[in-house]
Amino acid sequence: LNWHFLFIILIPIITVTWLIGELSIEQRSPVHYVSFDLRGGICLAIFLTTTLIFIVNLTANSNSFKLNLFLLGTAFFSGLFFLLNEKNKNHKLLELALFKNKRFLQLLSAFFLLQFSSLSMSYLIPNVLQILFAQSPGLAGFLIAPAAVIDAVLSVVAGIIYDKTAPRLPIISGCTIIGLTFLGANLFTPSIGGLILIYMLFMVGLSFSYSNIVTYSLSQLPASLVNDGNSIYMTVQAYSGAVGIAISSSIVSLLQKQQKSVILGTRWGLSINFLILLLVAVFTLSLCLIALKNKVTKGDKD
Structure with a gap:
């Protein structure tokens, strides 16, 4: 079997787990619907992705200076925008105060x-x-x-x-x-x-x-x-x-x-x-x- 089956084999397992969860887990407390912070989610996703690629390029001794500079700049500004976005949100994507x-x-x-x-x-x-x-x-x-x-x-x-x-x-x-x-x-x-x-x-x-x-x-x-x-x-x-x-x-x-x-x-x-x-x-x-x-x-x- 090729590597695709690492994911294919998981599909029935995940499906069974989902069905068992639906049948056995009860929601005993009131459900409160909170809007998803789309802007914060996008900024966080960009930050995590660009920093990961930047780390890989550095570790792999990549000579693409322009690409690394672009990744570093994108990571910096997306991280900064995420912090500014979360600062005044009522329903925050991540409670950054915990890092204190x-x-x-x-x-x-x-x-x-x-x-x-x-x-x-x-x-x-x-x-x-x-x-x-x-x-x-x-x-x-x-x-x-x-x-x-x-x-x-x-x-x-x-x-x-x-x-x-x-x-x-x-x-x-x-x-x-x-x-x-x-x-x-x-x-x-x-x-x-x-x-x-x-x-x-x-x-x-x-x-x-x-x-x-x-x-x-x-x-x-x-x-x-x-x-x-x-x-x-x-x-x-x-x-x-x-x-x-x-x-x-x-x-x-x-x-x-x-x-x-x-x-x-x-x-x-x-x-x-x-x-x-x-x-x-x-x-x-x-x-x-x-x-x-x-x-x-x-x-x-x-």
Whole structure:
């Protein structure tokens, strides 16, 4: 099957999920219809798109100065127009006042970096298994399946730990595991078994920290702002994942061209990506330590 089936296979799953939702979810509170901020939506879409393309061009060592200047200018002005548009709106697309909350911003940044790392790894591991170690797509998918199972199972365990203890324990533990995983990834020569182990350990750390960061961060907001905070997290989730794949793939592609060898370029691209991910992991852990430096408990509002 070609890559189109990645999307075709999802259609019946999404359809069934939609039908189950329609039949089982009840609307128990009054519905309030709010007009969509079309102008703000367009400005935000332009800003996110142009910044993403700009990042890709820089990472891929694009020599198109005029294009990069155009993208940078478009991103700047669309972002500025979005901010000005949201300033006086009664029904804002995103509640930007939340970014003044230091703890919220710190945890949101940590979440951004975790999602960035997650999508980078989901691109790197299967591709490296196929290019460096000549594994078929099917076998590469089979080899990384245990990591997905670990994430699914341990996310539940991490939620229980969060409820029974304090947010600090699963979040800091998870970020520490991720940091140690990438430290090891930079010290050892890549191998099939090594890459699978690295991915599994990474998913252990991710399952402990990722969702719990969102849960804790939103629990610190007033009830009236929880929906706005959730919207910001969902926006960041999609965008950071796109940035992660864009940067990791651009680095590999650039090294493949420079080395004039797909295999050698992929090996160097993997090494550089692992180094970047180690730095990202250290910064993520630092953000979480700062945000959780006080011994906070679930539901603490200070």
